[in-house]
Amino acid sequence: MPDPVDFYFDFSxxxxxxxxxxxxxxxxxxxxxxxxxxxMLGPAFKMTDNAPLIDQPVKGNYCANDWxxxxxxxxxxxxxxxxxxxxxxxxxxxxxxxGDEDRALAKRFALACFDTYFGRGEDITAAxxxxxxxxxxxxxxxxxxxxxxxxxxxxxxKDETQVALDAGVFGSPFFIIDGEPFWGADRLWMVKRWLKAxxx
Amino acid sequence: MPDPVDFYFDFSxxxxxxxxxxxxxxxxxxxxxxxxxxxMLGPAFKMTDNAPLIDQPVKGNYCANDWxxxxxxxxxxxxxxxxxxxxxxxxxxxxxxxGDEDRALAKRFALACFDTYFGRGEDITAAxxxxxxxxxxxxxxxxxxxxxxxxxxxxxxKDETQVALDAGVFGSPFFIIDGEPFWGADRLWMVKRWLKAxxx
Numbered sequence: 150m151p152d153p154v155d156f157y158f159d160f161s162x163x164x165x166x167x168x169x170x171x172x173x174x175x176x177x178x179x180x181x182x183x184x185x186x187x188x189m190l191g192p193a194f195k196m197t198d199n200a201p202l203i204d205q206p207v208k209g210n211y212c213a214n215d216w217x218x219x220x221x222x223x224x225x226x227x228x229x230x231x232x233x234x235x236x237x238x239x240x241x242x243x244x245x246x247x248g249d250e251d252r253a254l255a256k257r258f259a260l261a262c263f264d265t266y267f268g269r270g271e272d273i274t275a276a277x278x279x280x281x282x283x284x285x286x287x288x289x290x291x292x293x294x295x296x297x298x299x300x301x302x303x304x305x306x307k308d309e310t311q312v313a314l315d316a317g318v319f320g321s322p323f324f325i326i327d328g329e330p331f332w333g334a335d336r337l338w339m340v341k342r343w344l345k346a347x348x349x
Numbered sequence: 350m351p352d353p354v355d356f357y358f359d360f361s362x363x364x365x366x367x368x369x370x371x372x373x374x375x376x377x378x379x380x381x382x383x384x385x386x387x388x389m390l391g392p393a394f395k396m397t398d399n400a401p402l403i404d405q406p407v408k409g410n411y412c413a414n415d416w417x418x419x420x421x422x423x424x425x426x427x428x429x430x431x432x433x434x435x436x437x438x439x440x441x442x443x444x445x446x447x448g449d450e451d452r453a454l455a456k457r458f459a460l461a462c463f464d465t466y467f468g469r470g471e472d473i474t475a476a477x478x479x480x481x482x483x484x485x486x487x488x489x490x491x492x493x494x495x496x497x498x499x500x501x502x503x504x505x506x507k508d509e510t511q512v513a514l515d516a517g518v519f520g521s522p523f524f525i526i527d528g529e530p531f532w533g534a535d536r537l538w539m540v541k542r543w544l545k546a547x548x549x
Contacts, residue, residue, distance in 0.1 A: 197408050198400070207519045208397050211530055221549050222542070319407045330411055335535035342422070349421050 153182040159190035160237035162321035228270030353382040359390040360437035362521035388513040428470030
């Protein structure tokens with residue numbers, strides 16, 4: 150089996166919302182597994198001297214319209230969250246804590262977080278909210294709340310973010326296939342062509 | 350016949366290079382004409398507090414690789430120009446001067462400018478170089494050199510840039526279809542779907 154596709158995302162990224170429901174199915178067509186990596190966009194924006202899209206004049210309005218338009222096109226629920234963007238530390242930490250035991254469950258948890266934040270427009274900043282989402286998937290609520298406050302788990306998300314930055318990740322969603330980087334939900338078509346052709 | 354597609358571009362934009370050869374053919378499938386609008390990205394970047402891609406840490410390297418990769422994919426010649434980016438005032442002014450007489454010729458001129466800059470990697474900043482390109486298409490060289498120094502033609506490019514900014518254009522390439530904005534060469538697939546469906 151060929152190497153897995155690496156998929157990097159921030160839980161507060163609308164364009165990641167449009168990629169999370171697609172990437173595993175797409176990769177599976179080419180016998181590829183997908184390793185999901187949650188990271189924090191904040192340090193990436195700092196590194197590239199960038200700002201959240203919504204805060205950029207003119208571009209922010211364009212993107213707000215684009216997200217709603219993409220959701221209609223993909224027939225995904227969409228509810229512009231407020232506050233947006235948010236620091237998704239609790240979700241990111243929980244993702245790694247769950248994933249260390251069960252990677253498939255961590256993906257389901259991530260999908261549920263994206264659906265809660267962008268599909269229903271509910272704030273997922275608070276650890277209690279993240280615990281609600283986890284609990285609905287049968288995950289130990291008390292264990293999760295303890296984990297997201299654990300210094301080792303906190304450090305884990307920091308380390309994973311640094312690993313992503315070191316790999317050249319500067320935006321979300323971001324895909325790396327056999328060393329080749331692809332940025333953006335708009336590039337899923339290219340990811341597919343690349344997987345099919347093995348590069349060009 | 351339905352309204353034309355408005356297509357906005359800067360002559361120094363690599364992603365516009367990947368769109369100029371496609372947009373007219375794509376729109377024609379849906380009986381749409383395309384009106385090309387040259388504008389200056391500099392004021393747009395100022396408005397959105399953005400910088401040229403190549404100057405952005407990490408992202409610049411990603412984009413340089415992405416341009417070469419897109420060129421290979423589209424089987425277009427690619428030669429990373431130096432200097433890059435450039436202020437394409439002469440090309441922009443010439444484009445409008447030619448287009449006032451012959452819009453089809455202005456498009457051929459624009460395609461030749463893009464091919465010279467990105468296909469062959471030759472600097473097109475100088476009016477003399479722009480005149481070479483125009484002359485190869487049978488355009489009056491002396492007339493063009495006079496035009497690009499004419500205050501009225503200079504003002505024309507400024508005005509067209511302001512019209513673009515007022516329409517919400519903040520990047521290149523940019524398409525507006527019946528009031529709906531689409532940004533980026535990555536969105537030609539969406540432009541096509543939108544033209545086909547009449548929106549969604």
